[in-house]
Amino acid sequence: AQSVSQHNHHVILSEAASLELGCNYSYGGTVNLFWYVQYPGQHLQLLLKYFSGDPLVKGIKGFEAEFIKSKFSFNLRKPSVQWSDTAEYFCAVRGNDYKLSFGAGTTVTVRA
Amino acid sequence: NAGVTQTPKFRVLKTGQSMTLLCAQDMNHEYMYWYRQDPGMGLRLIHYSVGEGTTAKGEVPDGYNVSRLKKQNFLLGLESAAPSQTSVYFCASSPRKTDEAFFGQGTRLTVV
Numbered sequence A: 001a002q003s004v005s006q007h008n009h010h011v012i013l014s015e016a017a018s019l020e021l022g023c024n025y026s027y028g029g030t031v032n033l034f035w036y037v038q039y040p041g042q043h044l045q046l047l048l049k050y051f052s053g054d055p056l057v058k059g060i061k062g063f064e065a066e067f068i069k070s071k072f073s074f075n076l077r078k079p080s081v082q083w084s085d086t087a088e089y090f091c092a093v094r095g096n097d098y099k100l101s102f103g104a105g106t107t108v109t110v111r112a
Numbered sequence B: 001n002a003g004v005t006q007t008p009k010f011r012v013l014k015t016g017q018s019m020t021l022l023c024a025q026d027m028n029h030e031y032m033y034w035y036r037q038d039p040g041m042g043l044r045l046i047h048y049s050v051g052e053g054t055t056a057k058g059e060v061p062d063g064y065n066v067s068r069l070k071k072q073n074f075l076l077g078l079e080s081a082a083p084s085q086t087s088v089y090f091c092a093s094s095p096r097k098t099d100e101a102f103f104g105q106g107t108r109l110t111v112v
Helices: none
Strands: A003-006 A010-014 A019-021 A023-026 A032-038 A045-050 A056-058 A064-068 A073-078 A087-094 A100-102 A106-111 B004-007 B010-013 B019-025 B031-038 B042-049 B065-067 B073-078 B087-094 B107-111
Touching: A003 A087, A003 A100, A010 A019, A019 A106, A023 A032, A023 A087, A032 A064, A032 A073, A045 A056, A045 A064, A045 A073, A073 A087, A100 B042, B004 B087, B019 B031, B019 B087, B019 B107, B031 B073, B042 B065, B042 B073, B073 B087
Parallel strands: A010 A106, B010 B107
Antiparallel strands: A003 A023, A019 A073, A023 A073, A032 A045, A032 A087, A056 A064, A064 A073, A087 A100, A087 A106, B004 B019, B019 B073, B031 B042, B031 B087, B065 B073, B087 B107
């Protein structure tokens, strides 16, 4: 069975700081990887996804993620955060069994 | 653009009562999912479906049943509600195994 681990529970940073959120997964086969964002009181929205090809994936709102197969990692980055990036971020993985599994999430608080 | 619609949005149940949560999608998606979201635990998969007439267990299926009689609808049932089932429930759908999931707005359920 696949599983997803997000290293940071809560990250607090100032505007213009850089952000990196860690995500590791366990699954022996081919995976599809996703990062979702949940703004306060809202449903999950897709930030970016990786299926194949270039391991550096660019998403919406200036986010990007790098897939490192040898490390089973899919870390999310943003060079310069804004107050509006305050949200909860979820890493997700789907394997060949169709299940879409999520990590526990990382709450990001950006201080103005 | 309805997308994924969940009914109801809020509900309070007494212990032992039953209820059904409805998820409807108008995108002709094959795959549908039910998750529960609890603080610090991310989204946990309850049940999922890979097509009309099919259902499968996720990570936390106990106490829940599902049905997918029509492709556009995925019902989640609680036969005898317990306080441990107090949570926010999200439904999601995706067109293919390799595509991202689209989420509904969530149902906040409280069992007293």
